[in-house]
Amino acid sequence: MSTTNFSSGRSHTKSFYELLCSPSLMGGLQQQSICFLAVDILLSITAFTGNSLILVALHKESSLHPPSKLLYCCLATTDLLVGLTSLPISALYWMSVFQEHWSLCRCVRDAAYITGYVLFLVSLMTMTAISVDRLLALLLGLRYKQIVTLKRTYIIVTTFWVFNLVASLSEFFYHRIIFMYSSLVISFCLVISFASYTKIFCTLRNHQAQVGDQQQPSQTNALNMARFREAVYSALWVQLALVVCYAPLCTVNIVIAHTKKYSFLLFVIYKVAIILLCFNSTLNPFLYCWKISEVRQAMKQAIREALC
Numbered sequence: 438m439s440t441t442n443f444s445s446g447r448s449h450t451k452s453f454y455e456l457l458c459s460p461s462l463m464g465g466l467q468q469q470s471i472c473f474l475a476v477d478i479l480l481s482i483t484a485f486t487g488n489s490l491i492l493v494a495l496h497k498e499s500s501l502h503p504p505s506k507l508l509y510c511c512l513a514t515t516d517l518l519v520g521l522t523s524l525p526i527s528a529l530y531w532m533s534v535f536q537e538h539w540s541l542c543r544c545v546r547d548a549a550y551i552t553g554y555v556l557f558l559v560s561l562m563t564m565t566a567i568s569v570d571r572l573l574a575l576l577l578g579l580r581y582k583q584i585v586t587l588k589r590t591y592i593i594v595t596t597f598w599v600f601n602l603v604a605s606l607s608e609f610f611y612h613r614i615i616f617m618y619s620s621l622v623i624s625f626c627l628v629i630s631f632a633s634y635t636k637i638f639c640t641l642r643n644h645q646a647q648v649g650d651q652q653q654p655s656q657t658n659a660l661n662m663a664r665f666r667e668a669v670y671s672a673l674w675v676q677l678a679l680v681v682c683y684a685p686l687c688t689v690n691i692v693i694a695h696t697k698k699y700s701f702l703l704f705v706i707y708k709v710a711i712i713l714l715c716f717n718s719t720l721n722p723f724l725y726c727w728k729i730s731e732v733r734q735a736m737k738q739a740i741r742e743a744l745c
Contacts, residue, residue, distance in 0.1 A: 452699075453693050453699055453707075454546075454550070456699055456704075457542075457546050457704075458533075458534075458539050458542035458543045458546050459539075460537060460539055462699065462701065462704065463534050463542075463704070466534060466701065466704065466705070467534070467535050467537075469705060470531040470532075470534045470535040471531075471535065473527075473531045473708055473712070474528050474531040474532060474535070476712055477524045477525070477527045477528040477531065477712070477715075478524075478528050480520070480524050480712070480715055480716060480718070480719055481520045481521075481524035481525055481528065482520070483520070483719040484516055484517065484519050484520030484524065484715070484718040484719045485517060485520035485521055486520075487516075487719060487721075487722030487723070488513045488514075488516045488517035488520065488718065488721070488722055489517060490722065490736055490739055490740065491513045491721075491722045491725055491732065491736070492510060492513050492514065492517065493735075493739045494725075494732050494735035494736040494738075494739050495509055495510050495513065495732065495735070497735045497738065497739065498731050498732060498735045500731050501731060502574075502582065502585075503587045503590075504570065504585050504586065504587050504589070504590035505567070505570055505574075505668075507587060507590050507591065507594065508563055508566055508567050508570060508590065508594070509567070509725070509732075511559070511563045511594045511597075512560060512563045512564065512567070512675070512721070513721070513722075513725075515556045515559050515560045515563065515718075516560070516717075516718035516719075516721050516722075517718075518552075518556055519556055519715055519718040520718060520719075522552050522556075523549065523552045523553055523556060523715060524715055526545055526548050526549045526552060527549055527711070527715070529541075529545050530542060530545040530546060530549055533545055547608075547609075550605075550608060551605045551606065551608065553711075554601065554604070554605040554608075554615060554619060555598075555601045555602050555605045557683070557714065558597075558601040558604075558605075558619060558622055558623075559597050559598055559601050560679060560717075561622065561623065561626045561679065562597045562601070562622070562626060563594070563597065564626070564630065564672075564675065564676045564679055565626040565629050565630050565633075566590075566593060566594075566597075567672045567675075567676070568629070568630040568633040568634055568637075568672060568673075568676065569629065569633050570585060571633070571637060571665075571668060571669050571672055572633040572636055572637055573585055574665065575637055575640055575641075575665065576640070601622075604618045604619075627680075630676060634669070634673060637669055638669075641662070641666060641669075644662065667728075667730075668729075670728065671724075671725075671728035671729045674724055674727075674728050675721060675724050675725070675728075678717055678720055678721065678724055679717055682713050682714050682716060682717035682720070683714055683717075685709075685710040685713055685714075686707075686710035686711060686713070686714050688710075689703075689706055689707050689710045693707070
């Protein structure tokens with residue numbers, strides 16, 4: 438198996454990125470490119486279809502708090518755009534590799550890099566916002582709807598898109614900016630999400646203990662807490678799915694940063710890890726339907742209306 442060696446004076450990540458359209462290494466992946474192309478097309482169709490239905494279902498759903506629904510709509514939109522942009526671009530990349538059209542390959546590679554970073558980081562930030570939203574709903578009580586408004590949520594979501602788009606475009610000026618930015622964002626989001634869910638579960642446990650001490654606990658409060666607990670678990674499942682799907686790519690990136698020899702196998706593993714991350718966009722609609730009963734019912738209704 439052939440390898441490519443680089444001196445330590447050059448950025449390993451940048452060198453690896455440049456080799457994604459290098460005939461010296463990628464020229465031997467024509468056979469594998471057909472398989473990757475087929476998988477990209479399949480995931481593109483499923484991600485686009487599934488998240489389109491989810492957006493229709495969320496539009497019909499009225500029981501969710503509008504800011505919370507907006508966050509889920511943003512998450513579904515990023516997943517839909519993965520199926521509409523990132524995966525088709527990836528398919529075009531593999532077509533250029535198969536045909537050895539290296540100038541097109543470099544253009545497609547850059548487009549895939551930018552769209553991938555933007556959509557992944559927006560998804561991660563949105564999931565973090567959902568965890569904070571659930572925490573505020575628990576801690577603020579009746580003040581929650583006064584503080585967490587639809588307008589403020591729109592501003593937050595817009596900020597996510599603008600910041601990540603600008604950061605991704607910095608790739609054309611200085612490669613390390615997006616690397617440092619994404620590292621900070623990922624670390625910050627994971628810490629905030631972990632802290633939020635830890636606080637939520639600790640508060641729920643304390644509340645459960647207090648309810649157990651009461652002789653006649655309120656049925657209304659018990660029902661509200663049960664619904665809240667269900668909403669928390671739903672959001673947690675979606676976030677865990679994103680982390681699990683991203684973990685292989687994170688591991689591969691660490692390996693890339695600490696090696697000087699790049700082999701065919703490393704490139705294949707890298708691309709498989711990217712496909713797994715994109716698979717998250719297909720997986721999320723199933724998680725919404727499985728864990729969120731309101732979305733499941735709205736989805737069934739949307740499918741019935743589409744078939745009738």
